[in-house]
Amino acid sequence: MHGGVRERARAALLADVGRIARRHLAEHGAADLSVRAISREMGLAPSALYRYYPSRDALLTQLIIEAYDELGEFVEHAAAAAGPERHRERFVAAALAIREWAVDHPHEYALIYGSPVPGYAAPEDTIGPATRVIGVLVDVMRHADPSTLHGVDHPDLGPDLAEQVHHVIELSGGDLDPHVLAYGAVQWATLFGLVSFELFGTFTSSFDDAGPLYRHAVELAATTLRLTDT
């Protein structure tokens, strides 16, 4: 059963389909990704592809997972390039990596952070890879100084938010200041909000290149969190 001709042929074909699908996604977007186009390009009948993928959605799911993983790996790598004690640098690098990847892969970004495709519910398999990016951010948050977030006029988390934050802290392995986590979650949304505004056209004719504004937001967050190098 191992190394059979059919096994290898099947694996090769699956890889081909994935490669072609990824290319189509990158070039024309998720909505233009058609089973028939892939089958044409592979010289197969459309029905033949259904031996390998149960539906177009399954194909999309795979692409979603791959996109999450690609982005996650890219951000992890960027963060790791900074020294182990250079927390601020690591945060900045990770944040800039998010935007860099998104700008380089707009369709993949739209697939994972844009409006969900209709009638498509993200299966369980996608939540794992989706966690990688936020894992990097949470890691950096561990080295934030909560003092800025405990000033007298700093709004406190209400009971509802406190409970949610508490719950998230537990899932994420503990030892994070609640205010830091709340602020981190907001910053997380800021980063992706800025990228989405840039890629989806909301910044058109104001911040067409959102790079400088994005960097500013990152520096702002890093400063507020008192992230330091060394």
Add this chain to the structure above:
Amino acid sequence: MHGGVRERARAALLADVGRIARRHLAEHGAADLSVRAISREMGLAPSALYRYYPSRDALLTQLIIEAYDELGEFVEHAAAAAGPERHRERFVAAALAIREWAVDHPHEYALIYGSPVPGYAAPEDTIGPATRVIGVLVDVMRHADPSTLHGVDHPDLGPDLAEQVHHVIELSGGDLDPHVLAYGAVQWATLFGLVSFELFGTFTSSFDDAGPLYRHAVELAATTLRLTDT
């Protein structure tokens, strides 16, 4: 030429199409909005609808404009409910209104702030209505106290961002502190980033109800901008 039977019939039919389209959008999302479904519901042949709309995209464009206008009006109204000198209250009300509308109209929200539909370029007519929401925010920003944003460790805008900000300040009628505008733009992205995370599923199993976190972010921004009532 005025008040003719045909004129009124045409207007009534256009209104019907709009109403049905809006309902389909609200119930099933933009991708499921089909000319044929509308024609079926109206007892017309699909081809007949093309006397009224040149294409499905034109229909979508109208829905986009209406969505922007609805959200804009909703936010304007919420902001106006606060007293004229209650700037912080006005900001909070406007921000909460954004999320409230989005949660109540997820498909409309996705249409205007989600990934752009493929091959569809937002025409000029959409930028006007799109400006209403941000107009409210800019108005409030006029009453912000820039002092917090000029501290010694506050990151300065680089030359590129300064120039973009300067340009935006001019288009928006002047008299805004550059740091305030930059911070406001970032906060703008934060609000919509949070809403998108909530509606598009990114917050699933962490902040499923993002209301408390959203409110926290709003209070945070209002405090940083030193917005005050009276």
Add this chain to the structure above:
DNA sequence: CACAATCGAGATCATCGCTCTCGCTTTGAG
């Protein structure tokens, strides 16, 4: 070798956006 599992092709179905033509009705100018 024979049998079962796998595979690919082709036909088919329902759906979609959109175009074209044909005939009917309303309109407005002479």
Add this chain to the structure above:
DNA sequence: CTCAAAGCGAGAGCGATGATCTCGATTGTG
């Protein structure tokens, strides 16, 4: 008032989509 022009709706049709089913052919295994 007439009558041509313009507006309108239906129907057929084109090219495309995702998906299913059946039918041979190929392959791997007992």
